[in-house]
Amino acid sequence: KPRLYSGMQPSAESLQIGNYIGALLNWKSLQQTHDAFFSIVDLHAITVAQEPSKLRENTRGTAAQYIAAGIDPSASTLYVQSHVPAHAQLAWVLNTITGFGEASRMTQFKDKSARHGADATTVGLFAYPTLMAADILLYQTEVVPVGEDQRQHVELTRDLALRFNSRFGDTFTIPEVAIVKETAKIYDLQNPVSKMSKSAESHAGVIWLLDEPGVTRKKIMRAVTDAHGGVVFDRENKPGVANLLTIYSVLASRTIESLETEYAGRGYGDLKKGLVEVVLGTFDPIRERVAELLGDPAELDRVLASNAARADAVANETLATVYDRVGFLPRR
Ligand code: ATP
Ligand code: MG
Numbered sequence: 230k231p232r233l234y235s236g237m238q239p240s241a242e243s244l245q246i247g248n249y250i251g252a253l254l255n256w257k258s259l260q261q262t263h264d265a266f267f268s269i270v271d272l273h274a275i276t277v278a279q280e281p282s283k284l285r286e287n288t289r290g291t292a293a294q295y296i297a298a299g300i301d302p303s304a305s306t307l308y309v310q311s312h313v314p315a316h317a318q319l320a321w322v323l324n325t326i327t328g329f330g331e332a333s334r335m336t337q338f339k340d341k342s343a344r345h346g347a348d349a350t351t352v353g354l355f356a357y358p359t360l361m362a363a364d365i366l367l368y369q370t371e372v373v374p375v376g377e378d379q380r381q382h383v384e385l386t387r388d389l390a391l392r393f394n395s396r397f398g399d400t401f402t403i404p405e406v407a408i409v410k411e412t413a414k415i416y417d418l419q420n421p422v423s424k425m426s427k428s429a430e431s432h433a434g435v436i437w438l439l440d441e442p443g444v445t446r447k448k449i450m451r452a453v454t455d456a457h458g459g460v461v462f463d464r465e466n467k468p469g470v471a472n473l474l475t476i477y478s479v480l481a482s483r484t485i486e487s488l489e490t491e492y493a494g495r496g497y498g499d500l501k502k503g504l505v506e507v508v509l510g511t512f513d514p515i516r517e518r519v520a521e522l523l524g525d526p527a528e529l530d531r532v533l534a535s536n537a538a539r540a541d542a543v544a545n546e547t548l549a550t551v552y553d554r555v556g557f558l559p560r561r
Contacts, residue, residue, distance in 0.1 A: 232402070233259055234370040236268035236310065237295075239287040240279065241427040243439035244294050246508070247415035248427070250479050251376035255409055257299040259374055265305040266368050266540060267295060272310045272317060273361070276354040277345060277428065289529055290519070294438055297518035302532050310364070312537035315544035319363035320356065322551055323389055326396070327359050331388075336381060344430070362386040367544040369402040377413035378424055380406055397554040400547075412479050418452040421468040438512055439519065445512070446505045449473075450498070460492035460500050470497065473504055480507045 235256060237248055244253070256267060269291045274284060288309055300307055310316050332338070335358050342350035361382050365373055366389075373383050383406040390401040417425045419434030429435050436448055454469040462485045464471045477500070478485050492500050522529055553559070 230262065230264040231371040232368055233263035233265040233372045233374065234268070234365050234368050234404075235266075235374050236270040236273070236364060237291060238270050238274040238427070239284060239291040240274045240277070241437075242283070242287055242290055243427075243437035244291065245425050245427055245438070246436040246476065247376065247425040249298060249438060249511075250412045250415055250476065251409075252374065253295070253298045253300070254412075254479070255374045255407075256305075259372070259407075260300065260305045263372060266370075266543075267300055267305055267307045268310045268364060268540075269295070269308070270310045270361075270364065273357060276351065276357050277341065278349070289526060290439075290523065292529060292533055293519045293522040294515070296522055296532075297515045298438075302536055306536050306539050307533070308536040308540045309533055312533070313367075313541045313544050315367055315541070315548040316360065316363050319367055319544075319548055319551060320360040322555060323359040323362050323366075323393075324356060326389060326392055327385075331385065332356070332358060335385070337378065341428075358382045358385050359389070362389050365404050366390055366401045367547045368540075369543075369547060370404045371402055372407050373404050374407040374409075376424075377408055380408060393551075393554075397551075400550055400554055412475065415476060416468065416472040418448060418469075418472070421453055421472045436508065439516055440512075442509050442513065445508055449505050449508065450501050452501060454497045458496070460489055460495065460497070462489060470500070473500060477504045477507055480511050 235252060237244065237252065256265065259265060269288055271284065271288050292307065292309070295307055296302060332355060338355055338357065341354060345354075362385060365383070365386050373386075375383065383404065387403055390403050394400055415425050417423050417429060417434035418436065419431065425435055427435075433448065434452070436445060440448075452469060452473060454473075455467050457467065460470060460474070461467065462471050462474050474485050474488055477483070477488055492503070
């Protein structure tokens with residue numbers, strides 16, 4: 230089976246619907262045909278300030294959400310990034326072959342550092358992409374399923390792998406990015422031209438997996454649309470409606486065209502009401518399962534520990550080769 234790697238940051242208590250649609254849904258089907266590694270990337274999460282006790286809770290919570298959404302921790306390797314030290318170790322080596330200018334061109338860094346201000350911008354945030362490259366390359370990954378926002382990072386990963394291989398000899402598999410075009414980017418409901426994110430300043434336009442149903446309903450009913458009227462998919466002129474239609478279509482497994490037909494001549498309120506039902510129908514059972522899983526944290530920790538051991542073994546093999554290739558003296 231081809232090797233697959235992906236991850237999410239435990240940067241909030243709950244995942245948001247973009248993580249579910251852009252990543253988790255895709256992972257769920259890919260895990261059947263791939264040897265999948267799914268990580269809860271806590272080393273990445275601390276590139277912006279996290280409250281320590283919350284981070285610990287959010288890490289368990291993110292694991293529970295992966296499992297509740299259908300990731301099977303006995304078929305896939307689901308583990309916490311900081312449990313496998315090789316990630317940080319390989320990232321350091323990759324930092325030394327990454328150009329400063331090259332890293333400066335990463336749009337996520339530009340966006341996040343602009344949002345947090347120069348004083349809160351850290352070397353860690355700058356080095357996020359080389360850590361992500363280490364995540365992927367450690368597992369000799371062939372496929373990286375991510376949302377559109379991560380494409381640039383996977384491209385950098387490929388460049389670094391090629392560079393390392395040509396300088397030190399064949400070491401890394403060159404990974405391919407796998408993006409589902411239609412669902413690659415879910416937008417904020419209050420600002421439908423900007424990506425929905427866990428770390429958005431305002432939560433008004435973010436649909437959280439773990440929100441109470443009443444909250445989800447309110448947020449969807451208040452989603453920004455436009456003054457033209459008409460349920461038509463037009464990303465350019467009607468980004469709000471296009472976003473709602475995208476979410477609806479994926480969660481209900483229906484084509485956009487069939488939704489346009491159903492809602493032809495009706496108001497946005499009807500579309501939103503329909504969407505509320507579909508979103509709650511998907512998230513209600515997931516929320517219940519998450520509560521069950523978090524009711525037994527010791528069992529969850531055991532699952533994460535055995536998965537980390539599996540990841541550790543694979544990662545250390547690659548790291549040993551890298552250390553040898555760059556000329557580190559082995560500890561005997
Ligand atoms: P943060 O704001 O902390 O960066 P995030 O919501 O962007 O959080 P990540 O943990 O950075 O989430 O990303 C996890 C996965 O979810 C990645 O594969 C990413 O591409 C995908 N993803 C994130 N936001 C969206 C979105 N709005 N639409 C589609 N996919 C998304
Ligand atoms: Mg992100």
